[in-house]
Structure formats: C-alpha cells, structure tokens
Amino acid sequence: MKAKGIVFLVLLGFITICTAFNYGFKGVNYSIVADSVRFAVPANFPKPVYDFKDNPVTSNGFKLGRILFYDPIISKDKSISCANCHQSFAAFANLDHAVSHGVDECLGTRNAPPLFNLAWQKEFMWDGGVHHIEVSPMNAMTNPCEMATDLNTIVSRLQETKAYATLFKAAFGTTEINSQRTFRALAQFTSMLVSANSKYDKYIRKEKGGDFTAEETAGYALFKKKCSTCHQEPLFTDLAYRSNGLDLKPDDIGRDSITHLETDRGKFRVPSLRNVELTSPYMHDGRFETLKEVLAHYNSGVKPTANLDPLLRQNNVYGVKLSTIEQNQLIAFLKTLTDHEFVNDKRFQAPE
Known part of the structure; x- marks a missing residue:
C-alpha cells in the first residue's frame, strides 16, 4: 500500500506539472516590485532608431512589459509565452532549437532570433x-505555428485578469487595456534589452576587464579584415539582407517573400554576432550547431547561388578562407562579445 501511495503521489505531481505547463501561467508574479530603469545609449553606440518620445520607458511600463513577455495568457492555449522562444540565458534566443516551437507542438520554419x-x-x-x-x-502572436491567437482575444483575456487593470493603470494612468498599450508596454521591456557590457565593449572603452589575450587580439584583427563589412561594429551587423550561399536552390525564399524580387531570393538579414557564443543553433533555419560548423561553411561550404553576396566571391574564390589556427583565433574573439552582465540581469528574467 505504501508503494502504491508513493506511485499515486508521483503521478499526481506529474499531472499537476503537465497541467501547469499547458494551461497555467508558470508562476508569473503580477505583484513584483517595479525596477528602477532608464534607457541610456552606451558610450560606444550610435543614436538609436526607435524614438522614445511617444513611449518613454518608465519603471511601471517596463514592469508591465516584463510580465506580458513572460505570461502565456497571450497564446491560444495559454501554454506559450514570448520567453518560450526567447530565453534570457541564451541572450533571448531559443537554445538548441533549430526552429520555433509553438502551440500544439507545431514547428515553425525559422530559427528564433535573439x-x-x-x-x-x-x-x-x-x-x-x-x-x-x-x-x-x-508576428509571433498571430502565427499559427507560434502563439496562434489574435489581438481581440489577447485584449479580452487581459481585461478579464484582475491584476492587469492595476498594472495598466500604473503604467499608463488609467485602467484601459487595448492593443496599443499592450504593444507599447512590451516595447518598453524589449527596448531595454541592451547588450553593451561584453569584454569587447570594455576593451573598446578601455575599462577594467577589457584586456584581450594574444589569441583574442589575433582574432579581432582577423575579424576586422575578413568579417567586419557585413558584421559592422558596434552592433556587429550592417542590418542588410544577404545570401551567404547556404543552398543552390533555397527552400525558404527569405527577403523575396517581402519584396517579391527575384534578386532577393535566399537573402536574410545579417544577424548580430553579439552573444553569438550563447545563441546556437545558427542561420535562419538553425542548421549549424556550433561556431566551428559556421566557419567551416564559410571556409569550404559556400555554394554559388544566383544571389550570392559578392563579398563571398572574390577572384572566383568562394567563401572566407581561414586556417584551423585562424578559425580558433576568430572564435576566441567572438567569445569576447558575450555579455554576461546582460544575460544575468535579474530585471530581464522571469517575474517569479
């Protein structure tokens, strides 16, 4: 009888956990203390694109956005939050998942970017x-393979949840809950996700903790020579759309799906290399598990696609040629872009 009782309790606990995962709010705490926050431009960064004039970041607005980011109430079956595909410990990427994983076990077609x-x-x-x-x-809220819901449903659920009236009033002055306020609160949270305190940043700003090793210094020199045109400092992306020769005939047409231009087929936005050590797998479809696989692609795997970026074809040589030693040096430098302060910042983690 004792053994049967233990089995029963184990099963009950398992059922409870499964139920909480699928239908509950996973411990989101609506009563967390509002953190003191202020958006500031890092000394080595340019002026931001986003104009905060109509949506200045406030402590209560940030708090609301943080709670919304972690609350699965906004998905179809209340099982998926923004944080499911954007995990704080992975620089808000989806660690070890090639593509997004949404409601009803649906798999998307692209890797969740950090x-x-x-x-x-x-x-x-x-x-x-x-x-x-x-x-x-x-995009994620309405995608049938991600949250699979709609704005009317989301707003209704927020209105029906007593805690949100108080949260919206603190953030915006009244208890009114609508889609614009929901999006602006989320923007206050996500705009504060500033990563600018890596070893590289401290090196550039000549701060304590910014001393490079010989291998990192060699890797930085290689980076500036062979990678910096597309991955421009300090954001480590030029925000352009390029084809890097992954497939001769791409299954995913990429930028072409927006512009409907044959010249954009197979092109994707150049990702930032910041925190790249933490954001595997890589590429738009998560095909590469490691940085070594990525560099191996550029060294010998680039295919002569119709829209291949000209920078990857110089004098009829495809890719970016790097010896094994150079690849190790480059990876050593890339690891200096990991911002441990950012990924460990409690303000950005689940409000439990």
Missing part, C-alpha cells in the same frame, strides 16, 4: 517583414 539592442533596428525578423519594434510581437 533579442537585444532592438532600439537600433528599423526592421525586424529574418526577412525584415516588420518595420517597428512596437508591433514586432504581432
């Missing part, structure tokens, strides 16, 4: 299909 330094972006998603940070969450 979220940081969004205030410096004028376009979002791999194909640039969204043009404003405030509406960028709509």
